[in-house]
């Protein structure tokens with residue numbers, strides 16, 4: 256190892272602020288302590304394990320069981336069971352203490368549907384069998400171009416079981432502009448969406464081969480997702496595993512995600528998000544963003560990733576924003592992460608451009624600050640184990656590294672900084688001197704010169 260930071264935190268802060276010109280190490284120590292310790296409760300009293308399977312089995316007398324088969328679902332994988340599911344939903348939704356059951360060892364073909372609430376609180380959606388989507392994009396319901404199974408306006412509902420939700424995405428992938436450049440880029444359905452809901456628990460399901468994103472949590476509050484598996488090929492385009500948008504107080508725990516895009520992505524207007532015990536790969540890593548596309552505002556704060564294993568992913572822990580956005584990403588802690596053969600283990604990319612055309616240089620940007628990386632180790636396949644490519648006009652600040660150790664099997668590793676300020680303590684390898692010193696690209700250069708170099712403008716296509 257070439258460089259260690261072993262100085263006490265206070266002297267590092269003084270060094271850091273000596274360079275950056277700021278002067279209040281006391282309040283900055285508070286900031287670091289806050290970043291090190293803030294947390295999101297894993298169990299919420301409103302959604303604890305009261306609806307476990309044995310409960311509904313033993314209490315079947317007091318719960319009303321709605322088996323989709325009782326509504327004439329066939330479950331042979333060929334017959335259209337959409338109507339049966341919709342009828343079962345209507346009945347289960349209006350009944351007290353209901354269980355909507357998708358029985359095991361059957362395959363139900365179901366079209367795009369919005370399952371609407373409000374329903375009676377405490378409903379259980381018990382999925383034991385397989386639900387499959389029609390596989391023909393040309394015949395998809397044009398009224399629901401971005402949804403397959405959408406649940407909206409629920410309170411205190413539980414989704415659970417050993418069942419599978421299968422988007423039959425193959426033809427959608429082949430038609431993606433990322434696979435066939437002569438095709439227009441357009442959206443495809445998300446397999447499972449939970450929208451405008453609260454106190455939701457999702458446990459044990461497998462979601463696979465989605466048309467695009469697998470599982471979206473949107474406009475929701477207090478959601479606990481545990482032991483969910485996501486599986487689709489590493490080359491399936493835009494198939495994010497779990498996507499969180501405009502939501503608060505969400506915990507994603509003990510999930511295994513293999514996919515062709517981000518394992519988890521957290522976007523606009525989300526805060527109080529915890530990810531714990533996440534296995535990711537293949538995939539594009541765990542991301543905050545993208546944010547700021549088309550000059551939009553994006554705000555994400557209070558996010559914790561604690562304990563993750565990423566294997567052969569393109570990114571490890573990533574923050575990605577487009578040029579031209581506004582808003583901020585603040586108070587983020589990535590910790591206890593192990594990486595194996597990850598291309599960009601630690602990356603902040605404020606020049607994100609997931610578009611077939613080059614993105615214009617713009618000055619406004621999302622402010623990225625108070626980002627902590629702690630106990631992160633493993634191997635990278637690229638030289639830049641850490642890359643902080645921040646906006647010239649809105650530089651990143653307070654990037655804090657502690658006990659980071661990333662190696663490349665054949666060759667040396669480096670940290671890349673552009674308009675990024677911060678510091679490290681404990682072991683930091685490769686050295687992150689560029690966050691405090693003038694090897695920061697930004698500080699060394701004429702600051703009126705905007706970054707046009709190819710090496711910092713990142714394109715995902």
Ligand SMILES: *[C@@H]1O[C@H](CO)[C@@H](O)[C@H](O)[C@H]1NC(C)=O
Pocket residue numbers: 335337338366389394395
């Ligand atoms: C499901 O979609 C198919 C076309 O893929 C259509 O023929 C059928 O009528 C739809 N079923 C329902 C219940 O809407």
Ligand SMILES: *[C@@H]1O[C@H](CO)[C@@H](O)[C@H](O)[C@H]1NC(C)=O
Pocket residue numbers: 429435436437438
């Ligand atoms: C790509 O899309 C074009 C236009 O839709 C189509 O004609 C062509 O067959 C597709 N190519 C492949 C390899 O699927």
Ligand SMILES: *[C@@H]1O[C@H](CO)[C@@H](O)[C@H](O)[C@H]1NC(C)=O
Pocket residue numbers: 501523524551552553
């Ligand atoms: C971001 O979230 C806010 C608040 O929910 C919303 O009003 C706004 O439309 C969102 N912006 C984008 C680009 O999604």
Ligand SMILES: *[C@@H]1O[C@H](CO)[C@@H](O)[C@H](O)[C@H]1NC(C)=O
Pocket residue numbers: 562563590591592593630
């Ligand atoms: C560091 O992270 C690894 C990988 O998640 C974990 O096994 C280990 O216990 C962590 N070490 C400390 C000191 O927390």
